[in-house]
Amino acid sequence: MNYQAIRVIYKFEMLRFWNTLMQSIASPVISTSLYFVVFGSAIGSRIQEIDGVSYGVFIVPGLVMLSLLTQSIANASFGIFFPKFTGTIYEVMSAPISFFEIVIGYVGAAASKSFILGSIILITANLFVDLNIAHPVWMMAFLILTCISFSLFGFIIGLWATNFEKLQLIPMLVVTPLVFLGGSFYSVSMLPPAWQTVTLFNPVLYLISGFRWSFFEVADVSVGVSLAMIIFFLLACLAIVWWMFKTGYRLRN
Amino acid sequence: MQPIIKISDLSKTYESGHQALSNVNLDINDGEILALLGPNGAGKTTLISIICGIVASSTGSVTVAGHDTVKDYRFTRSLIGLVPQELTLGAFDSVWNTVNFSRGLFGKEPNPAYLEQLLKDLSLFDKKDSELRELSGGMKRRVLIAKALSHEPRILFLDEPTAGVDVELRKDMWQLVRGLHKSGVTIILTTHYIEEAEEIADRVGVISAGKLLLVDNKDNLMRELGKKQLALELKQPVDQLPESLAPYNLEISADGAQLIYTYNTTGERTGITALLQAVNAAGLSLKDLNTSQSSLEEIFVKLLKAKA
Numbered sequence: 001m002n003y004q005a006i007r008v009i010y011k012f013e014m015l016r017f018w019n020t021l022m023q024s025i026a027s028p029v030i031s032t033s034l035y036f037v038v039f040g041s042a043i044g045s046r047i048q049e050i051d052g053v054s055y056g057v058f059i060v061p062g063l064v065m066l067s068l069l070t071q072s073i074a075n076a077s078f079g080i081f082f083p084k085f086t087g088t089i090y091e092v093m094s095a096p097i098s099f100f101e102i103v104i105g106y107v108g109a110a111a112s113k114s115f116i117l118g119s120i121i122l123i124t125a126n127l128f129v130d131l132n133i134a135h136p137v138w139m140m141a142f143l144i145l146t147c148i149s150f151s152l153f154g155f156i157i158g159l160w161a162t163n164f165e166k167l168q169l170i171p172m173l174v175v176t177p178l179v180f181l182g183g184s185f186y187s188v189s190m191l192p193p194a195w196q197t198v199t200l201f202n203p204v205l206y207l208i209s210g211f212r213w214s215f216f217e218v219a220d221v222s223v224g225v226s227l228a229m230i231i232f233f234l235l236a237c238l239a240i241v242w243w244m245f246k247t248g249y250r251l252r253n
Numbered sequence: 254m255q256p257i258i259k260i261s262d263l264s265k266t267y268e269s270g271h272q273a274l275s276n277v278n279l280d281i282n283d284g285e286i287l288a289l290l291g292p293n294g295a296g297k298t299t300l301i302s303i304i305c306g307i308v309a310s311s312t313g314s315v316t317v318a319g320h321d322t323v324k325d326y327r328f329t330r331s332l333i334g335l336v337p338q339e340l341t342l343g344a345f346d347s348v349w350n351t352v353n354f355s356r357g358l359f360g361k362e363p364n365p366a367y368l369e370q371l372l373k374d375l376s377l378f379d380k381k382d383s384e385l386r387e388l389s390g391g392m393k394r395r396v397l398i399a400k401a402l403s404h405e406p407r408i409l410f411l412d413e414p415t416a417g418v419d420v421e422l423r424k425d426m427w428q429l430v431r432g433l434h435k436s437g438v439t440i441i442l443t444t445h446y447i448e449e450a451e452e453i454a455d456r457v458g459v460i461s462a463g464k465l466l467l468v469d470n471k472d473n474l475m476r477e478l479g480k481k482q483l484a485l486e487l488k489q490p491v492d493q494l495p496e497s498l499a500p501y502n503l504e505i506s507a508d509g510a511q512l513i514y515t516y517n518t519t520g521e522r523t524g525i526t527a528l529l530q531a532v533n534a535a536g537l538s539l540k541d542l543n544t545s546q547s548s549l550e551e552i553f554v555k556l557l558k559a560k561a
Contacts, residue, residue, distance in 0.1 A: 008357030
């Protein structure tokens with residue numbers, strides 16, 4: 001193992017985060033606050049409790065997931081796309097490191113950033129509503145697994161993208177709709193039966209449902225299924241990254 | 254002595270169908286300075302990129318210090334430093350951070366004292382806290398050299414190091430190369446200037462259209478490349494040469510109006526004075542005369558034809 005390489009990649013990726021700390025923290029705090037004002041207070045006050053949880057509290061896990069997913073993808077895809085774009089990737093490609101070490105460095109840093117953001121959002125949420133977390137360990141597990149899997153997913157997008165448009169394409173057209181339609185702001189049982197079935201094909205539903213269960217012990221699908229789905233997604237992303245490096249996809253050709 | 258780099262039957266065809274390298278065989282000796290000479294698009298950068306692991310080869314193999322660059326990539330890559338042709342640097346990192354990053358990337362423990370000396374040698378130390386985007390082109394090139402040397406490589410690749418570089422930096426760079434050469438580092442540089450190869454290299458390889466046309470000692474090659482031609486334009490065309498001119502191996506143009514004499518500028522005598530006297534004695538009168546030196550392109554074409 002080339003530990004030094006992992007160390008410097010991680011360190012310098014994180015450095016960018018600390019250098020723009022105000023932006024990094026201010027933007028999720030402001031957007032979370034806005035969601036609370038709009039959904040929690042303005043609209044939420046007219047919505048009755050869902051599964052015995054007040055609406056303002058109910059949306060917290062979905063809100064965290066919304067930021068986590070978009071930030072993980074944005075951080076990781078940009079982290080690897082930018083050196084590709086400027087050409088500095090030549091150095092990583094010519095260094096004595098394996099794909100696994102590159103992934104640990106870049107994805108580890110992106111996941112760490114998302115984790116920090118997720119924690120900040122939770123703290124912000126706690127200022128607006130009274131949060132009680134039923135299963136803190138599971139909550140952490142879901143949080144960390146989500147950060148890692150979606151950072152990996154972002155890494156794939158960053159490797160795949162050949163221009164800035166493509167870099168934005170999947171987060172905009174696929175991920176954001178999936179998050180909104182995955183029950184971030186509502187329980188799936190509130191949908192008409194036909195749409196409930198459609199929603200079951202949305203992978204984000206399982207993430208949000210499992211995460212919400214760790215807070216309130218209420219879930220749209222069983223926790224085991226949620227956990228299995230997120231681990232499956234993680235492994236699938238790993239397999240794709242491994243294949244990309246093995247074949248030199250858009251890197252060594 | 255075992256070559257430090259051994260390239261065997263190496264070919265590369267890109268996905269676009271462009272064949273960048275065709276069956277290249279080359280041994281690079283430990284501690285030498287090898288200049289790869291060739292026009293743009295000859296395949297020089299592709300060759301370097303394959304050795305460094307940036308581009309995958311289509312067929313053939315490369316070993317560095319006896320180890321395969323694909324199977325033992327950790328070992329081979331740790332020996333190599335690469336200064337790329339383009340000024341590819343991040344924008345917001347500081348000089349100090351970027352050289353530390355490079356050193357770590359190649360698996361070396363941090364060593365601030367070594368990096369400090371390196372930056373001083375490259376006249377970069379007073380810029381160590383500057384952001385990369387603030388640097389001039391010449392300074393950026395120095396940073397790229399510092400990055401390549403940050404992990405104390407045994408082999409250094411310089412891909413067109415003097416493209417867009419001012420005289421001072423060029424002088425500094427050659428001094429640095431000589432210093433590294435003295436300390437035993439093998440240096441491979443690409444260029445399309447003969448003068449550069451002449452100034453610094455021990456051996457010169459000529460590469461064109463993906464083929465390595467020849468590799469030879471610089472002195473041998475310079476003799477070959479140093480040839481010039483003198484064209485004598487006659488007032489009256491001739492059918493055949495007077496016998497007295499036979500020793501000069503002249504060529505007659507198709508219309509008989511021109512005699513072409515090939516000579517070597519690096520030789521002790523060019524034989525021009527004697528030739529002109531002989532031409533005069535043979536009763537030929539001249540309308541005009543001019544000399545020309547084969548351009549590098551022409552030499553490439555000639556070499557390519559000769560090898561085909």
